[in-house]
Amino acid sequence: DIQMTQSPSSLSASVGDTVTITCRASQGITTNLAWYLQKPGTAPERLIYAASSLQSGVPSRFSGSVSGTEFTLTISSLQPEDFATYYCLQYDSYPHSFGQGTRLQL
Amino acid sequence: QVQLVQSGSEVKKPGSSVKVSCKASGGTFSTYAFNWVRQAPGQALEWMGDILPKFAMEHYKQKFQGRLKITTDESSKTVYMDLSSLRSEDTAVYYCAMTSYFSDFWGQGTLVTVSS
Numbered sequence: 001d002i003q004m005t006q007s008p009s010s011l012s013a014s015v016g017d018t019v020t021i022t023c024r025a026s027q028g029i030t031t032n033l034a035w036y037l038q039k040p041g042t043a044p045e046r047l048i049y050a051a052s053s054l055q056s057g058v059p060s061r062f063s064g065s066v067s068g069t070e071f072t073l074t075i076s077s078l079q080p081e082d083f084a085t086y087y088c089l090q091y092d093s094y095p096h097s098f099g100q101g102t103r104l105q106l
Numbered sequence: 107q108v109q110l111v112q113s114g115s116e117v118k119k120p121g122s123s124v125k126v127s128c129k130a131s132g133g134t135f136s137t138y139a140f141n142w143v144r145q146a147p148g149q150a151l152e153w154m155g156d157i158l159p160k161f162a163m164e165h166y167k168q169k170f171q172g173r174l175k176i177t178t179d180e181s182s183k184t185v186y187m188d189l190s191s192l193r194s195e196d197t198a199v200y201y202c203a204m205t206s207y208f209s210d211f212w213g214q215g216t217l218v219t220v221s222s
Contacts, residue, residue, distance in 0.1 A: 001168075034210075036151075038151070043201055043203075043212035043213065043214060043215055044143075044151065044201075044203075044212060045210075045212070046210040049207070049208075049210070050207075055210065056208070087150065087151055089151075089153070094165045095153060095155075095165070095166075095167040095168065096141070096153040096156070097153060098143075098150060098151045098152065098153060099150070100150045101150045101151070
């Protein structure tokens with residue numbers, strides 16, 4: 001099974017900052033990776049798919065990139081509504097697997 | 107606009123089974139994959155399995171093999187997740203997610219509590 005190692009597990013930032021979250025896959029998954037945001041008590045919502053494609057309706061301050069098996073989510077100019085938990089998901093092979101999550105807090 | 111509506115909360119005894127439904131409105135049902143994801147209290151998301159109606163294929167995470175069954179009823183655009191031999195560690199919010207390359211829709215979640 002593919003393991004997704006996500007870091008950091010928590011991150012403190014301020015409105016207006018730029019932050020990066022990383023997921024490393026235990027083996028190659030090409031670009032079959034998505035990033036999700038989850039607010040307390042609600043379902044996750046997809047921000048990025050195919051490693052770097054922005055989901056329709058998602059603000060352009062969110063971006064994704066990949067280098068080998070390392071995937072990065074960058075959030076520029078943080079807004080108050082961005083403080084939440086973020087997860088990566090690999091869907092290259094079964095079983096699909098999520099990272100352990102990054103809690104972004106003010 | 108696609109919407110997924112899941113069935114309500116359940117309280118189950120250890121050893122029993124639970125069946126959670128997820129009804130889709132909008133979208134072309136057979137062209138999507140339907141995933142089930144769960145989240146134990148304070149824990150990360152966990153992918154459990156999926157079904158691809160177009161290909162009549164199901165995939166399950168090994169840890170659920172033998173006690174998880176995902177089915178669909180295309181006539182009512184409903185997906186079901188049936189989990190048996192419940193234990194306390196199965197207490198979680200269960201989500202269905204309807205995905206394609208460009209789209210991704212989630213239900214509101216169903217809390218399943220396993221307690222004696």
